[in-house]
Amino acid sequence: AQSVAQPEDQVNVAEGNPLTVKCTYSVSGNPYLFWYVQYPNRGLQFLLKYITGDNLVKGSYGFEAEFNKSQTSFHLKKPSALVSDSALYFCAVRDHTGFQKLVFGTGTRLLVSP
Amino acid sequence: EAGVAQSPRYKIIEKRQSVAFWCNPISGHATLYWYQQILGQGPKLLIQFQNNGVVDDSQLPKDRFSAERLKGVDSTLKIQPAKLEDSAVYLCASSLDGSSYEQYFGPGTRLTVT
Numbered sequence: 001a002q003s004v005a006q007p008e009d010q011v012n013v014a015e016g017n018p019l020t021v022k023c024t025y026s027v028s029g030n031p032y033l034f035w036y037v038q039y040p041n042r043g044l045q046f047l048l049k050y051i052t053g054d055n056l057v058k059g060s061y062g063f064e065a066e067f068n069k070s071q072t073s074f075h076l077k078k079p080s081a082l083v084s085d086s087a088l089y090f091c092a093v094r095d096h097t098g099f100q101k102l103v104f105g106t107g108t109r110l111l112v113s114p
Numbered sequence: 115e116a117g118v119a120q121s122p123r124y125k126i127i128e129k130r131q132s133v134a135f136w137c138n139p140i141s142g143h144a145t146l147y148w149y150q151q152i153l154g155q156g157p158k159l160l161i162q163f164q165n166n167g168v169v170d171d172s173q174l175p176k177d178r179f180s181a182e183r184l185k186g187v188d189s190t191l192k193i194q195p196a197k198l199e200d201s202a203v204y205l206c207a208s209s210l211d212g213s214s215y216e217q218y219f220g221p222g223t224r225l226t227v228t
Contacts, residue, residue: 032215043118043205043219044157051215090156094215101147101170102217104156 002027002095004074006105013081014113021076021108023091032094033074034102035065039087047089050074061085081112116140118220120206126226132194135223139187139208146183147217148191149205157205163189164211196227 004025013019025031032051036044048059055067065076076089091105119138127133139146144165149157160179162170165186174181178197183189193200203224207217 034215036219041123041221043207043221045219046216049215092156100213101159101162102157104158106154106156 002031002093002103004033004091004093004103004105006089006091006108008108009106010109010111012111012113015083016080019078019081019085019110019112021089021091021110023074023076023105025072025074025091025093027093027096029096031067031074032096033065033067034092034094035059035063035074035076036090036092036104037061037087038090038107044090047076081110083112083114086110086112118206118208118218120204120220120223122223123221124224124226126228127196129198129227130195132192133196133225134190134192135204135206135225137189137191137206137220139189139206140218142210143208143218144186144211145209145214146189147207147209148181148189149207151203151205151222153202160191193225196225198227201225201227 034049035047038044047063048057050057050067058064063078088107090107092102095101121136146163148160151157160174161181163183166183181191203222205222206220209217
């Protein structure tokens, strides 16, 4: 079965510093990978996706993610963090079996301090 | 473009009572999803509709949960009777069709069962 793992429950970073939120995946076949962000009392918002092509994927709000096949990772990055980036971040993979549902990780809380 | 609408936003019920959630997807979106997000976990797909037909309900506890999407637009998710472990946020999402990579999420309904 397809799955993703987010090894960190929380990531703390100071405003202006680069941030990385980690995600590793386990899939059979080619992975379709996603990042979503969830702000308090709001639904998930799509940030970016990797389907094929360049390993560096650019998304919304200045976020990008690097697909690394040898390390089976899809880490989310941003060169300079903002306090407003503080939120819950979910990595997800599309299940190639059945009806191709999204399988989410457990989430990583990002806290950006002023 | 209006987003995915859900109501109510919050609901508190006692165990063994029944509850219903409503979702209105983005206009023109054929695929509708219901997810359950338990605190500290990622969203888990409960049921997926393509127009008004169910395509995946493998993770729906059918002894107490039911869902319908009449006329292929709005959808309701019902729990009867509720258990304490049903306390969660119930998220509705929609996409253009089942092969679309991007799902758009509503704000969710936070259910507390006491």
